[in-house]
Amino acid sequence: GAGVSQSPSNKVTEKGKDVELRCDPISGHTALYWYRQSLGQGLEFLIYFQGNSAPDKSGLPSDRFSAERTGGSVSTLTIQRTQQEDSAVYLCASSRTGRAAATGELFFGEGSRLTVL
Amino acid sequence: AQSVAQPEDQVNVAEGNPLTVKCTYSVSGNPYLFWYVQYPNRGLQFLLKYITGDNLVKGSYGFEAEFNKSQTSFHLKKPSALVSDSALYFCAVRDLYMNTGFQKLVFGTGTRLLVSP
Numbered sequence: 082g083a084g085v086s087q088s089p090s091n092k093v094t095e096k097g098k099d100v101e102l103r104c105d106p107i108s109g110h111t112a113l114y115w116y117r118q119s120l121g122q123g124l125e126f127l128i129y130f131q132g133n134s135a136p137d138k139s140g141l142p143s144d145r146f147s148a149e150r151t152g153g154s155v156s157t158l159t160i161q162r163t164q165q166e167d168s169a170v171y172l173c174a175s176s177r178t179g180r181a182a183a184t185g186e187l188f189f190g191e192g193s194r195l196t197v198l
Numbered sequence: 199a200q201s202v203a204q205p206e207d208q209v210n211v212a213e214g215n216p217l218t219v220k221c222t223y224s225v226s227g228n229p230y231l232f233w234y235v236q237y238p239n240r241g242l243q244f245l246l247k248y249i250t251g252d253n254l255v256k257g258s259y260g261f262e263a264e265f266n267k268s269q270t271s272f273h274l275k276k277p278s279a280l281v282s283d284s285a286l287y288f289c290a291v292r293d294l295y296m297n298t299g300f301q302k303l304v305f306g307t308g309t310r311l312l313v314s315p
Contacts, residue, residue, distance in 0.1 A: 114302060187244070189243070190241050
């Protein structure tokens with residue numbers, strides 16, 4: 082598609098379960114970013130991919146969170162043993178390049194809303 | 199580290215009146231600054247950016263922003279607000295990974311704009 086696609090759009094899970102969130106970036110975009118949007122917390126940076134590698138994992142809140150990107154395209158964010166504080170909207174964004182020479186504009190998906198009961 | 203601050207959680211304005219959404223920044227080096235808008239249940243959309251050049255930047259939907267170096271501010275403005283402008287607005291600054299030359303965006307906490315008829 083023309084834009085960044087995320088699935089599922091809505092996920093309700095029980096505490097302790099694992100969840101996977103998927104992001105399909107704009108075709109040809111080499112940089113991919115995951116952010117978390119919690120009520121009143123703004124956008125929290127989680128992880129960044131350049132191609133298939135993740136130069137910056139510093140934003141992942143705990144070792145229950147992991148992400149991978151395969152083929153330089155689709156990325157999956159996995160949350161293991163979910164907790165109620167993981168409830169948030171998880172946003173994915175892509176850009177043509179992650180290089181500093183670029184102008185920095187990111188293109189966002191509509192997000193995956195996660196609710197942990 | 200680069201950061202932006204949005205001092206107002208919410209801004210209320212009557213339709214037809216001018217609006218201002220405030221943002222201040224803290225950066226080392228020259229700032230790359232951005233405004234994004236989020237409509238209900240939608241992803242973030244790029245509005246405008248400042249990289250260099252004129253201090254008054256024009257963007258989408260009639261919005262503009264004024265870069266003020268002495269006040270380290272990048273306030274979003276519109277001469278005449280519309281009810282349809284009601285949304286969540288985020289200011290952002292580019293953060294560089296100096297070792298690699300890659301980049302990410304650091305966002306503020308967001309300001310909710312409510313335009314009343």
